[in-house]
Structures are given as C-alpha cells and as structure tokens.
Amino acid sequence: MSVPLLNASGCLDALTAPEVARSLDAFVTKTITPLTREGNPPPRITETDSGMLNSIGLQGPGISGFEREHLPRLGELGVPIWVSAGGFSAADFALVCERLDEFDEVAAIELNLSCPNVEEAPESSAELVAAARAATTKPLYAKLSPAQWDIAESARAVVGAGADGLSLVNTIRGLVLEPHTLAPRLATAVGGYSGPALKPIALACVYACASAVEVPIVGMGGVRSGLDALELLAVGATAVALGTVLFGDPSAPDRVRDELTREAAARGFGDPADLHRSSVVQLEKSLHIAANTSGCTAVEDC
Amino acid sequence: MPPRNTVLQGALRRELLAVQGVERFGPYVLLRLERGPLEPGVPGQFFMLEAPGRVLPRPMSLSLAPLGELGFLFEPIGPGTGSLAALEPGVEIHVLGPLGNGFDLAVERPLLVGGGIGIAPLPYLSEQLGAPPALLGFRSDEHAAAAALVPNASVVVEPALVTELLPADPGDVLACGPEPMLHAVARLAPGAQLAWEAPMACGYGACYGCVIDLDGHYRRLCVDGPVLRAGGPTSGGGLSLDAPSGSDQRCGPT
Numbered sequence: 001m002s003v004p005l006l007n008a009s010g011c012l013d014a015l016t017a018p019e020v021a022r023s024l025d026a027f028v029t030k031t032i033t034p035l036t037r038e039g040n041p042p043p044r045i046t047e048t049d050s051g052m053l054n055s056i057g058l059q060g061p062g063i064s065g066f067e068r069e070h071l072p073r074l075g076e077l078g079v080p081i082w083v084s085a086g087g088f089s090a091a092d093f094a095l096v097c098e099r100l101d102e103f104d105e106v107a108a109i110e111l112n113l114s115c116p117n118v119e120e121a122p123e124s125s126a127e128l129v130a131a132a133r134a135a136t137t138k139p140l141y142a143k144l145s146p147a148q149w150d151i152a153e154s155a156r157a158v159v160g161a162g163a164d165g166l167s168l169v170n171t172i173r174g175l176v177l178e179p180h181t182l183a184p185r186l187a188t189a190v191g192g193y194s195g196p197a198l199k200p201i202a203l204a205c206v207y208a209c210a211s212a213v214e215v216p217i218v219g220m221g222g223v224r225s226g227l228d229a230l231e232l233l234a235v236g237a238t239a240v241a242l243g244t245v246l247f248g249d250p251s252a253p254d255r256v257r258d259e260l261t262r263e264a265a266a267r268g269f270g271d272p273a274d275l276h277r278s279s280v281v282q283l284e285k286s287l288h289i290a291a292n293t294s295g296c297t298a299v300e301d302c
Numbered sequence: 303m304p305p306r307n308t309v310l311q312g313a314l315r316r317e318l319l320a321v322q323g324v325e326r327f328g329p330y331v332l333l334r335l336e337r338g339p340l341e342p343g344v345p346g347q348f349f350m351l352e353a354p355g356r357v358l359p360r361p362m363s364l365s366l367a368p369l370g371e372l373g374f375l376f377e378p379i380g381p382g383t384g385s386l387a388a389l390e391p392g393v394e395i396h397v398l399g400p401l402g403n404g405f406d407l408a409v410e411r412p413l414l415v416g417g418g419i420g421i422a423p424l425p426y427l428s429e430q431l432g433a434p435p436a437l438l439g440f441r442s443d444e445h446a447a448a449a450a451l452v453p454n455a456s457v458v459v460e461p462a463l464v465t466e467l468l469p470a471d472p473g474d475v476l477a478c479g480p481e482p483m484l485h486a487v488a489r490l491a492p493g494a495q496l497a498w499e500a501p502m503a504c505g506y507g508a509c510y511g512c513v514i515d516l517d518g519h520y521r522r523l524c525v526d527g528p529v530l531r532a533g534g535p536t537s538g539g540g541l542s543l544d545a546p547s548g549s550d551q552r553c554g555p556t
Binding site (some may be wrong): 010011012013015016017018020030038041042043045046047049050051052054056059151195196244246247248249250251258282 | 369398509512
C-alpha cells in the first residue's frame with residue numbers, strides 16, 4: 001500500500017462530510033472525553049499570516065453520546081475509525097479506552113495527551129498511557145505536544161508505557177491580538193497554533209522521535225502539499241495526517257496523495273512508503289482491524 | 303497552476319472560478335465571479351472563497367446570481383477581504399459551496415431587513431421573492447450606496463436604526479445584519495428568519511470554530527445555520543432559535 005493519509009483529530013467531521021472521510025485511509029474523530037463538553041466560548045478561531053489559532057476546548061458528546069449517536073454511523077462509512085480519547089486524569093483515559101475496547105468499529109485509539117486548550121491531567125504522559133494500556137488491547141497512538149524540550153524522551157516514556165505508535169504533533173500554544181484594541185482575538189486569549197507555521201516544528205519533532213523509538217509515527221503539522229508529506233516521511237513518519245489544510249480544501253487528501261506519489265517518483269522512490277517500509281507494515285495492522293469489520297480483507301479493497 | 307474542476311465530492315463542490323469584475327458601492331465591494339458548474343443555492347446560503355495569500359478561505363453569502371455569475375458583496379476590512387477586493391479580472395480562485403441553510407422562501411408577506419454589510423444576501427433574496435419591501439440601515443451616507451442593490455428599499459442612516467422602521471405587524475421578516483440588530487429584530491418579530499455571521503475556518507462542519515449559543519448549547523452556525531428562526535427571548539442568555547426544517551440533512555453518512 002502507499003503511505004496512509006489520515007486527518008488530524010478535530011479537523012474533520014465524518015458525519016457532515018462523509019465523502020471527505022472516505023478519501024482518507026483512516027478517519028480520526030474529535031477527542032472523546034468521559035462527559036459531554038460544550039467547549040470554550042467563541043470567538044474560537046483566528047487566522048495569522050502563516051497559520052491559525054483555535055480554542056475549541058474539546059466540544060463533544062462524551063463517551064456515552066459518542067457510543068450511542070456517532071459510532072454506529074461512523075461504522076457505516078467503510079473507512080477505519082481511529083478514536084481520539086481525552087480526559088483530565090488517568091482514570092478518565094482508562095474509562096474512555098475501556099468503553100471503546102468493546103467496539104469492533106474502533107480500529108485504533110489516539111490518546112490526546114496534549115490539548116493546549118484545556119487543563120492538563122496531573123499524571124505524566126507515561127502514566128496516562130499506562131492507564132489506557134491496561135484498559136484496552138486496541139492499538140494506542142500517543143499524541144504528543146511539540147512544546148517540550150526533549151520530545152524524544154517523552155516518546156521513549158510513552159512507548160515504554162505501552163503506546164504502539166506516536167502522533168506527532170499537536171498544536172502549540174499561541175496568542176493573537178487585534179491590532180487596533182490590542183485585545184486577544186480569542187475568548188480564551190491563548191489557543192492552539194496550527195497551519196504552515198507548524199511544519200518545521202513538526203519535522204523537528206518527528207526527526208527526534210524516529211531515532212529514539214521504533215514504532216509507527218503519524219506525522220502532522222502544516223502539511224499542505226505532497227512535498228510537505230514527503231518531508232515528514234523523510235524524517236521518519238510512517239503515515240501523514242492533514243489538519244488545517246482540510247478547512248480550506250476538502251479535496252486535500254486526494255490532491256496530496258497524487259502529489260506525494262509524483263514527488264516521491266521524482267526523487268527515485270517508486271512508492272513513497274519505500275522510505276519506511278517496515279514501519280508501514282506495523283501501521284497497516286491498525287488499519288486492517290476496521291477494514292475487516294466491514295467485510296474487506298485488506299484496506300486497499302475498501 | 304492548480305488543476306481545474308478540482309473536487310467533486312458528493313455534497314461538497316469546490317471549483318476554480320475566474321473573476322469577472324470588481325465593482326465599488328461606497329466602501330463595499332461587489333466581487334463578480336464566473337459561476338462555472340457551481341449552483342447558486344438558496345438565498346442565505348454561503349460560499350467559502352479562497353483569499354489569495356491567506357491560510358483560510360472567507361465565508362461569503364451570495365449577493366447576486368445573474369446568469370453565469372456569482373456575485374459577493376463585502377467590506378474590505380482585513381487582509382483576507384483586502385486580497386479579494388484586489389483581485390483582477392481573469393484571475394481564478396477556489397470557491398466551495400453553496401453551504402449551510404438558507405432562508406425558507408415559503409413566506410406570505412415578506413419584509414427584508416438588513417444592516418450594514420448584512421445586506422449582502424438581500425439582493426438575491428429580493429430577486430427570488432419578487433422584490434418585496436425592504437428596510438435597510440447603514441452607518442453613513444457613503445455606506446448607503448449599497449442600497450442601490452436592493453429594490454423597493456427604505457433606507458435609514460445612523461443614528462436612526464432600521465428597527466425603528468419596523469411596523470407593528472411586520473409580516474414575515476427575513477433579516478441579516480450585525481448581532482445587536484438581529485437580537486432587536488428577534489424581540490420585535492418573533493418567528494423572523496435571521497441570518498447570523500461568525501468567523502469560520504471551513505464552512506462544512508469540520509472546525510467547530512463558528513459556534514453560537516443556542517439555548518445554552520454551542521451549535522455550529524455553518525451546518526445548523528446560518529439562517530435560524532427567532533423563537534423569542536430566553537432566560538439562559540443564549541438565543542432561542544430554531545434551525546429551519548431539514549437543517550440536519552447533511553449530518554449523516556450518505
């Protein structure tokens with residue numbers, strides 16, 4: 001298979017845009033927390049010259065609402081479903097993972113250890129992963145923040161605690177002021193910075209982690225083109241997720257996939273996945289779980 | 303050069319459209335694009351327009367739909383709208399739409415109410431409803447130049463407010479304008495159809511950036527609105543508004 005393309009959590013709703021979700025190799029949900037959350041007050045988004053800030057604050061139906069209203073419809077999409085799980089303590093992560101463990105529709109769980117818009121859990125990332133690991137046998141991807149001095153150390157810790165892969169990177173905190181009033185543009189003042197400005201930061205994080213651990217890495221951060229995706233693969237990512245680019249261009253998955261193939265071929269790679277074939281095989285296991293639930297024998301057939 | 307006819311993804315259509323012209327109405331700009339294969343949709347629906355050089359597109363409700371064209375009225379107030387106002391004829395930009403829920407046109411005694419750049423959807427709405435009476439408010443005589451786009455209109459300029467022109471029995475009010483105006487209209491005309499505005503990154507339900515408080519819950523304006531029906535004042539501080547029937551039609555796998 002070629003390199004899997006996913007969406008970054010919180011950057012696509014498969015229920016309002018199912019055709020976009022189906023153009024991906026796996027759909028990643030918005031983060032699901034134990035309880036319903038209304039999220040942060042508006043204004044929640046603002047643009048900069050080179051990216052955007054968001055402060056959504058994990059608005060969502062909670063695990064019960066997700067199980068009841070979202071998951072059955074997501075299961076009908078015919079694309080593997082990765083659920084982003086979040087919370088405010090190790091017990092929260094364990095609860096969400098334990099509930100998700102019961103559903104065949106869930107191909108993998110991404111642990112949102114790094115939302116910049118809500119309070120952090122008191123436990124370390126490794127403790128949160130360990131709690132999740134004890135609650136599920138699903139593949140676990142740990143999503144890490146780029147805002148840390150030594151992300152490779154975090155990568156080793158979460159893999160040591162049972163993470164099967166890494167999602168790199170989440171947004172990084174930023175602040176934008178309205179130029180006339182000098183008041184913050186977002187209601188929460190600070191939000192998560194994403195878009196093109198994040199790309200060099202994501203590349204540095206993937207580069208650091210790929211040499212520290214031997215697990216699949218879903219690279220993301222500022223990807224707009226196939227060349228951006230290829231750069232993430234070159235530093236060690238085994239799959240690529242699209243975030244902010246989806247807001248402006250819902251056709252980005254097909255376009256980036258085509259561009260990626262061309263850009264890889266232009267550099268002598270018949271398949272962009274040749275850059276990291278062995279890790280791709282590990283990632284494929286996660287993609288196949290849901291594919292099998294929809295009657296397919298391989299993800300390529302879905 | 304990006305490919306033409308880039309996307310055909312079910313309900314979402316995104317196309318490269320050429321600029322036909324850019325006209326001034328006082329401080330406002332009317333951007334005229336070739337229509338291409340896009341549908342104009344229902345008045346009150348909106349499109350996401352690529353803003354050259356910017357990260358995010360800009361949401362714009364359709365102002366005019368002459369044969370073969372889509373017209374968008376806006377006020378250039380920032381880098382995105384500024385880049386759109388500076389477009390030259392022949393340049394192509396990506397346009398996604400139509401999106402969201404427009405006005406319910408099954409009305410017996412329509413009265414259009416618009417404030418400032420909120421008049422944007424009214425020219426197309428007026429055309430579809432056979433030029434009903436309209437009440438328009440602007441903050442200056444210069445801004446009021448855009449009233450020329452709406453037939454059969456009574457116009458006021460600040461400090462007079464458009465709501466002062468509302469008759470005691472206003473009929474079926476269809477309104478678009480700044481939030482204080484919409485709140486005032488909602489109080490004076492329960493049942494009015496109100497087109498709201500919010501910053502949007504995507505326009506199709508992906509980003510959760512455009513929420514407004516509806517009865518104490520944050521709802522996405524792009525998929526639940528932007529046109530909502532006023533249901534009278536509430537105690538909770540949020541708006542008591544109802545999405546027009548069928549507004550959830552896009553909220554499920556198809």
